[in-house]
Amino acid sequence: MCFFLFDGACFDLVFLFLKKKITQKELEKRDLEIQYQKEQLHAIIVTQEEERKRIAQDLHDDISSKLNIVSLNTHLLSAPNLTEVETKEITENIISLTTKALENSRKIAHNLLPPVFEKFGLSAGVEELCAEFESSKAVKVHYKNTAEFDENDIDRHLHVFRILQEFMNNSLRHGKASEIKIEFLDDNGIFTCNYEDNGIGFDSQNAENQKGLGMKNIDSRISFLNGTIRISSEINKGFVANFTF
Incomplete structure (x- = not known):
């Protein structure tokens, strides 16, 4: 017992x-x-x-x-x-x-807030953004979109627009890229953006390279979008980013 x-x-x-x-x-x-x-x-x-x-x-x-x-x-x-x-x-x-x-x-x-974005939505806003960067004659931008975006989701889409702005500014200013590719895809309601450039790149395995204010800002926006982001880059091999929203 x-x-x-x-x-x-x-x-x-x-x-x-x-x-x-x-x-x-x-x-x-x-x-x-x-x-x-x-x-x-x-x-x-x-x-x-x-x-x-x-x-x-x-x-x-x-x-x-x-x-x-x-x-x-x-x-x-x-x-x-x-x-x-x-x-x-x-x-x-x-x-x-x-x-x-x-x-x-x-x-x-x-x-x-770009008027085209406010009036016609994310895709039109990104098209205009690409045209603005191309007008500098310093970079060629290839943009493709196969997704249908809800026009009422402008607040969330503004985060996507700002992320791309940050990427493109970095590609030109720091990456010295001459070519940028942007693509939107829709996988059963989960939107994906594929972004890449042919710039000088950086070592993405080095955590110090991803601690800047711009990257923190991007991470915050991705979090608000309930999305995920994957970044890869090597020195002299360009920059690639894929994020969902």
Whole structure:
């Protein structure tokens, strides 16, 4: 009888020990998930702040400075004894500056949310993005899409658009690529984007190469899309990325 009691007590102790271990592992896993979410949130906040600073700088350096000169020129028009030639010169200067200010304000607004993307959706937005990069004559972009996107999903698609913007900027600025390929596929409602360039590449096995703000921003966007991403690159062998959303 005592043996069975002892055996039962041992079983209970082992059961409690295993239960404690499982609970501890679950807590550790949850802590890691929370930490990962915090890091993602921090990356997004930092990215947003950088974007706000850039917009503020653009507004201050370009739009505000031009409008200040327009204001000064406008006051000059009220000065007495202006000749007809002087009046014409000041007026032309005002028109020129306001035209440039309008053009640049459109560019800033376009960078925030391209009108084509907002009106016609992701595929049209990516087509325009490719055309913009090709207009530099520095790179050739091949774009193919066989997927049908829901026009009401614009908020999620904006993340996809920003990811591609980041990739393309990196391909041109850092990768020195002369050719970029982008393809969208639909596998039973799971969308995949295949991206590659023929640039100088980098060692993707080196974790330090994937710690930049741009990569953290991309990881955060992929997480919001409930997607996955796979990146591969070798020195002098280009860059390849495949992500789902």
